[in-house]
Amino acid sequence: xxxxxxxxxxxxxxxxxxxxxxxxxxxxxxxxxxxxxxxxxxxxxxxxxxxxxxxxxxxxxxxxxxxxxxxxxxxxxxxxxxxxxxxxxxxxxxxxxxxxxxxxxxxxxxxxxxxxxxxxxxxxxxxxxxxxxxxxxxxxxxxxxxxxxxxxxxxxxxxxxxxxxxxxxxxxxxxxxxxxxxxxxxxxxxxxxxxxxxxxxxxxxxxxxxxxxxxxxxxxxxxxxxxxxxxxxxxxxxxxxxxxxxxxxxxxxxxxxxxxxxxxxxxxxxxxxxxxxxxxxxxxxxxxxxxxxxxxxxxxxxxxxxxxxxxxxxxxxxxxxxxxxxxxxxxxxxxxxxxxxxxxxxxxxxxxxxxxxxxxxxxxxxxxxxxxxxxxxxxxxxxxxxxxxxxxxxxxxxxxxxxxxxxxxxxxxxxxxxxxxxxxxxxxxxxxxxxxxxxxxxxxxxxxxxxxxxxxxxxxxxxxxxxxxxxxxxxx
Numbered sequence: 096x097x098x099x100x101x102x103x104x105x106x107x108x109x110x111x112x113x114x115x116x117x118x119x120x121x122x123x124x125x126x127x128x129x130x131x132x133x134x135x136x137x138x139x140x141x142x143x144x145x146x147x148x149x150x151x152x153x154x155x156x157x158x159x160x161x162x163x164x165x166x167x168x169x170x171x172x173x174x175x176x177x178x179x180x181x182x183x184x185x186x187x188x189x190x191x192x193x194x195x196x197x198x199x200x201x202x203x204x205x206x207x208x209x210x211x212x213x214x215x216x217x218x219x220x221x222x223x224x225x226x227x228x229x230x231x232x233x234x235x236x237x238x239x240x241x242x243x244x245x246x247x248x249x250x251x252x253x254x255x256x257x258x259x260x261x262x263x264x265x266x267x268x269x270x271x272x273x274x275x276x277x278x279x280x281x282x283x284x285x286x287x288x289x290x291x292x293x294x295x296x297x298x299x300x301x302x303x304x305x306x307x308x309x310x311x312x313x314x315x316x317x318x319x320x321x322x323x324x325x326x327x328x329x330x331x332x333x334x335x336x337x338x339x340x341x342x343x344x345x346x347x348x349x350x351x352x353x354x355x356x357x358x359x360x361x362x363x364x365x366x367x368x369x370x371x372x373x374x375x376x377x378x379x380x381x382x383x384x385x386x387x388x389x390x391x392x393x394x395x396x397x398x399x400x401x402x403x404x405x406x407x408x409x410x411x412x413x414x415x416x417x418x419x420x421x422x423x424x425x426x427x428x429x430x431x432x433x434x435x436x437x438x439x440x441x442x443x444x445x446x447x448x449x450x451x452x453x454x455x456x457x458x459x460x461x462x463x464x465x466x467x468x469x470x471x472x473x474x475x476x477x478x479x480x481x482x483x484x485x486x487x488x489x490x491x492x493x494x495x496x497x498x499x500x501x502x503x504x505x506x507x508x509x510x511x512x513x514x515x516x517x518x519x520x521x522x523x524x525x526x527x528x529x530x531x532x533x534x535x536x537x538x539x540x541x542x543x544x545x546x547x548x549x550x551x552x553x554x555x556x557x558x559x560x561x562x563x564x565x566x567x568x569x570x571x
Contacts, residue, residue: 111311171239175299177292180454181246184290187283190253191218195364195506198260203227207281207356211417212315212324215286217358224277231516235475236282236363236371236439236469241325242428247446248374250457250466252282258465271470279366284355285324291315299570301450305353309340322347325373327356327434337442346427359429359567363437367513369520370440372468373429378445379417381405381467384434386421392502396524397440400474403444404467411448411456417463432436438510440475440522460500477484479547483557484512484532492517493559495534499523525549533556 182190197203203226210218223230237255239248259278261391262269272278283289285305292302319341328337329350332461336346351357362368384391384403391397401419408417422431422443433441438542445466447460484495496509503509512519530542537559547553 108551116480117402121223124338130401132522138231140290143183144175154361161443171516176296177298177301178454181293181451183293184283184286187253188218189250189286191220191282192262194253194256197342199226199452201226201260201263202256204471207362208354208494210285210287210305211354213287213290214289214307217355218283219362220256220280220282222256222273222280223276229515231518232275232277233475233481233518233520234277234368235472236279236281236366236433237367237374237440238284238359238371238429239374240282240286240289241284241373242303242323242375243285243292244303244450245374245376245459246289247450247452248466250284251374251461251468252280254461255465255468256280257385258469270472272476275476276472277366279368279470280364281359281362284359288321303343304345305351305355307347309345320346322353323355323377324353325428326426326430327351327353330359330427330432330435332426332427335423337427357454360432361434363439364544367511367518368433368437368439368441369522370471371433372442372444372471374444374446374448377449379408379410379448379463380445381408381417381419382422382430382439382443382445382499383419384422385424388424389504389506391424391434392504392507393434393438393440393522396522397434398441399524400471400522402472403474404444407466408444408463409459410463410569411452411459417444417467435507438508442471475522477550477552478525479521480528480530480545480555481518481550481552482557483517484519484534484557485517485561486537487558490558493534493537495505495519495532495537495557495559498531498533499529500529502528519550523547530555533558534559536562538562 123476192204195204201222201224203221205219205221206216207219209215210217223232230560237252239252240246259269259273263273264270287306288302288304291306292295302317304323307317307320307322309320310316323344326344326346327350332346332350337344340343343514347353351360380399381404383397396421405417405419410417422428424431428443430441430443433439444464446464447456452460484493486493487493492515493512494514497512498509499521504557510519510521527543528547530545532540532542540557540559542555545555548555
């Protein structure tokens with residue numbers, strides 16, 4: 096049985112002040128009372144949820160007011176040092192290369208960029224039945240390790256990849272998914288931060304950011320350097336994170352200022368990603384876009400998929416499943432940008448109960464993350480509409496807006512067809528939809544009453560006619 100966590104009086108005082116100043120924390124407190132039955136687990140989760148809300152309540156300022164140097168409200172972890180069962184960056188890189196080399200018929204490896212400070216490669220792995228071809232297939236993206244002290248995200252990405260590859264020949268459902276999709280993995284978004292933390296045996300609270308030299312002095316200073324990579328995306332970037340470079344939630348000097356996030360952005364836009372998950376830790380929660388911004392036009396579908404994912408993901412307590420909560424829509428996070436910019440159905444999944452779980456808990460966390468991802472793959476491949484937009488005369492592919500009546504808004508981008516094949520996809524719940532296909536220089540086309548059913552996406556082929564130029568009448 097797990098040893099009971101003990102909280103000092105000073106820690107309790109800090110938690111009490113946070114509860115008073117933050118209505119959000121009060122809500123989390125009620126949530127934990129409902130869902131957690133042991134006092135130990137309640138105390139543990141409540142303290143850890145405080146960390147997830149530090150950005151919103153500017154905890155650094157609160158800590159200064161209390162004279163508290165430690166800007167984190169979490170209890171002492173099981174492991175102040177990083178446990179030996181977590182691999183180094185070099186071991187993870189070796190595992191990635193070995194996996195690709197052993198499965199060349201299904202996997203290809205691409206360097207999509209290099210890290211901001213050290214220049215380490217950012218690897219993307221493509222899983223497909225023709226991994227070295229640019230196929231006319233929809234793309235899904237899984238990523239991990241935006242934050243250096245969250246390696247469970249990387250391990251889940253690699254475990255999911257192992258599962259899909261190993262079951263490809265024997266499981267017809269897996270084979271169908273791999274044959275119909277391009278499934279992308281960026282397992283290590285933040286190699287610099289992880290390498291620094293592992294090579295220097297950084298103890299609790301470890302490290303979160305990358306290694307950006309914020310003061311430009313050519314030396315790494317953990318008190319001032321680094322950018323929170325999951326506050327660097329360009330959707331409400333200016334509203335989220337912190338502007339203080341010393342904060343662990345520093346958003347950077349500009350959106351996409353960090354090469355790591357620019358690489359992820361470039362891949363997502365190039366592949367026109369339609370769905371995905373960014374794995375983090377911890378909290379045992381599926382987070383969706385979003386809760387405190389204008390309503391997401393697809394919010395019913397987004398929440399429905401999140402609930403189905405969570406229902407398949409078992410908590411370490413075994414008697415409950417993962418929870419579902421909204422993201423902060425005013426923070427430049429990955430899923431907020433993926434939905435707001437690409438209209439991708441994207442989630443952040445917080446794995447497990449701590450950053451570095453015990454060896455005996457790792458396997459269950461891997462299974463939980465994989466189960467949620469498997470559901471998303473099935474849902475994304477079987478719901479909504481698919482098709483192509485082409486020039487009616489030349490049959491050349493067109494980039495066009497794919498508009499769905501009642502599911503558009505001026506504060507999010509529309510979904511577009513991609514440029515290589517004119518392919519488009521929209522994940523939609525069963526129902527009837529009025530569609531509008533709009534491309535610059537072409538007559539728009541409406542497709543009224545398109546019936547979407549469960550289990551099979553509707554296939555559409557759209558030809559657009561060029562607009563006939565008109566000239567004003569005048570004197571000759």
